Amino acid sequence: MFAATLDTTIEFLKGVGPKRAELFQKELGIFTYDHLLNYYPFRYIDRTRFYKINELDPDLPYVQILGRITSKEIIGEKHKKRLVARLTDETGTIELVWFQSLKWVDENLSKGKVYIVFGKPVVFNGSFSISHPELENYPRPATITGNLRLQPVYHSTEKLKKFFLDSKGIQKLQTQLIEQHIKEVRESLPLHVLEKYHMISKKEALLNIHFPKDVKALKSAERRLKFEELFFIQLQLLHTKQQRELRFKGHAFGAVGDKVNTFYKEILPFELTNAQKRVIKEIRLDTQRGIQMNRLVQGDVGSGKTVVALMSMLLANDNGFQACMMAPTEILARQHYESIASLVKDGLVSVAILTGSSTKKQRTQLHKELEAGEIDILVGTHALIEDKVVFKNLGLVVIDEQHRFGVEQRAKLWRKNVIPPHILVMTATPIPRTLAMTLYGDLDVSIIDELPAGRKPIDTRHLYEGQRLRMFGFMKQEIAKGRQIYIVYPLIKESEKLDLLHLEAGIEQMRYQFPLPDYQISIVHGKMPNADKQYEMQRFIEGKNQIMVATTVIEVGVNVPNASVMIIENAERFGLSQLHQLRGRVGRGAEQSFCILMSGNKLSKEGKLRLETMVKTNNGFEISEIDLQLRGPGDISGTQQSGVLDLKLADLATDQLILQEARSTVMEILKADPMLEEPNNSLLRTYLAKRSRGIAFDKIS
Incomplete structure (x- = not known):
């Protein structure tokens, strides 16, 4: 018999075998002993409290009772058999009922013996009973994982439960694994880091995350493991950034020439905000160092990111380089082009x-001019x-809404020159600070936190279905002033699952309220051909249509200063970030703009909080923090695709202090x-070598 280690395949753990191992792999991604050991409970049940039978309440989730089995019998016939036992303490009696494994339970349940019983109490025919309770001998045996005060609860799946791998089944495997292999756990953090933050060892942390002896031990284990998660994410990000700066030279933009000066002094039709000036200065300093710039510019909707990007591209042009700007959709790309060209x-x-949609003839001509540097x-x-x-000489790449592009797509742009071009990433989706440190931790971050002068805050109101006529009246008033209106719906056609006022029904309602030819209505949705979408949007931009009825395809990329009203139907069905992006389609002109959030009368607690937040504030960063708390990091900005945020314990909404500690510690070490190279950092060197598939990094000469 071979000696199992933490690297051993999970099927060799007693009680698993090939079939269960295959399920573990498919359902939970658990392949080895070590994977199982790092599969943590998601909550704990307090086993310190024993209830008396006369204290039971059907509203209690689970209870623990200490009592003696006074009787037991199998009753019923054939497939309707059940085992019924009576458990008694000094305050009363409760029935324990089993419908499965009757023979095994009957053989292992002793009349007259005292047990610890755990389960959910229910009332049946006026009396309390517990179906399929957990039973433990009293007193509990003292083992390394015994004397449980806080019982771990593990996520399982329906397929796993069919093979008795529910939470209790997983707990039994963890018990066996820890008792046999906890001594093999090796430390992963340097001693000087543990000492600095007074953290327990990895071995203690794993033992107490699965089987905590008390709440204090659990908190220590959680803090240690959360810190480790965030520490190694930051180590990867900051080490990547450091190595990139050491390895990759960048084009030095040494001069601010005629193009930037002429644009700024003679052409720019408005005064830059202080925030825009600050960010341009940061980019200017980055691009003259001779090191490749990698900077993220965050700016709320309408904060003027395009002008910052344009001045950065003019800086590249002044220094003899070409620049490009990549957007995730044709609508947004065309919007940027028209804005820059104007x-x-x-x-x-x-x-x-x-x-x-560029024609072959257009492409041929463009390729020729691009390569010639024209x-x-x-x-x-x-x-x-x-x-x-x-390109003849690409010096700067601007990427808008980076999260919509894959890593390989972005990398292809970087390879368009022998010396990689400078990278400027822009996002109109405000990102909470903790998420930015984790998702974009290898980039320098600039924030445009100021709106251009003269912009009036958008007046946001929440109306219920019963106030729809009031909304129609308001629409007519705005159209009478010569304004235009967006109406956004979450669906194109009626859904059997969601009772929503869908786009097609909405159009009929619009036409009834606004009979043609008094008003013209554009229709835009994701299933339309691109050419049709462009045609409808162009009509709206030119003011030929007063109302645009659309799905969320207009979330980004439509700039119509004359549009002063955004109506969002079934607003409770949208996320905060999406609501904020949609609201940003108005408020682009000098006139007061409005956002009306229409909802049903029944709102969930979260739905109500989202709408209240939108009415209360126009600040995208404040909204993003609330969004993070409501949805978690995985759903914001499509970040789940990154793989960076596969966090087991740490929560970016609540563990900001731990993240800051982890990041600052990594920065100090690097x-x-x-x-x-120092001996006390050898664990970190080994970790990074493993992450790069066994290829250790060497000194940069």
Whole structure:
């Protein structure tokens, strides 16, 4: 018989075997002993409290009773048999009932013996009973995982439960695993880090996360394991950033030339905000260091990120380089192109656009001009990453809404020059600080936290279905002033599962309330051909239609200053971030703009909080913090695809202090020992070597 270790395949753990091992792999991603050991409980049941039988209440979730079995019998016939036992303490009697494994339970249940019984009490025919209770001998045996005060509860699945791998089944395997292999657990954090924060060892942490001896021990285990999770995420991010700066040179933009100065002093039609000036200065300093810039610019809807990006691209042009800007959709790419082209209308630079709908003739001409260096700024969609798109000298890449692009898509742009171009990432989705540190921790972060002068805050109101006529009246008033209106619906067609006022019914209602030819209505949704969408949107932009009825395809990329009202139907069905993005489609002109959130009369607690938050504040960063608490990091900005946020214990909404400690500790370590050559950092060096598939990093010469 071979000696099992923590690297042993899970099927060799007693009680698992091939079939259960296959289920563990498919359902929970558990392949080895170590994987199981790092599969943590998601909550705990307090086993310190014993209830008396006369204290029972059907509203109690689970109870623990100490009593003696006074009788037991199997009653019923054939398939309707059940085992009924009576448990008695000094205050009364309760029935224990089993419908399965009757023979095994009967053989192992002794009349006259005292047991610890655990289960959910229910009232049946006026008396309390517990079905399929957990039984333990009294007193409990003293083992390494015995004398449980806090019982771990593990997530399971229906398929696992069919093989008796419910929470209790997983707990039994963890008990066996810890008793046999806990001594093999090796420390993963350097001793100086443990001492600095007075943290317990990895071995103690794992023991007490599964089988805590008390609440204090559980808290110590959670803090240690949360810190470790966040510490190693930050180590990967900050080490990657450090190595990139050491390895990759960058184009030095040494001069601020005629293009930037002419644009800023003679063409720019408005005054930059202090926030815009600060961010441009940060980019300017980054690009003159001779190291590749990797900077994230966060800015709320309408904060002026496009102008910051344009001035950065003009800086590249001033230094003899081309620049490009990649957007996730054709609508957004075209919007950026038109915005940039209108700002540099006096022929300051040559601006072109490349999207999926560009014709073959247009592409051929563009490829030729781009390679000859005749195009200064190229705006486009993922079409920019095609191998046929060759720049003469690409110096700066601007990526809008980065989370919508895959890693490989972005990397293809970086390889468009021998020396990688500077990277400027923009997002209009405000990201909570903790999420930004985790998701974009390898980037330098700039924040545009100021709106341009003259912008009036959008007046947001919440109306219920019964106030719909009031909404129609308000729409007519705004249209009479010459304004335009968006109405957004969550669905295109009626859903059997969701009772929503869908787009098609909404259009009929619009046409009844606003009979043609008095008002023109545009219709835009995701299933329309691109050409049709462009046609309808263009009509709205030109003011030919007063109302645009749409799905969330207009979330980004539509800029119509004359549109002053955003109506969101079934607003309770949208996430906070999406509501905020939709609201940002109005408020782009000098006139007062409005956002009306329509909802049903019955709202969940979360739905009500989302709508109240929208009415209360226009601050995207404040909204993002609440969104993080409500939804968790995985759903915000599509971040789940990154894989970075696969957190087992840490919660970015509540563990901000631990994250800050972890990040600052990594920064201190890398500053003092950039190559992690010191003996006390050997664990970290080993960890990074394993993460890079066994290839250890070497000194950068």
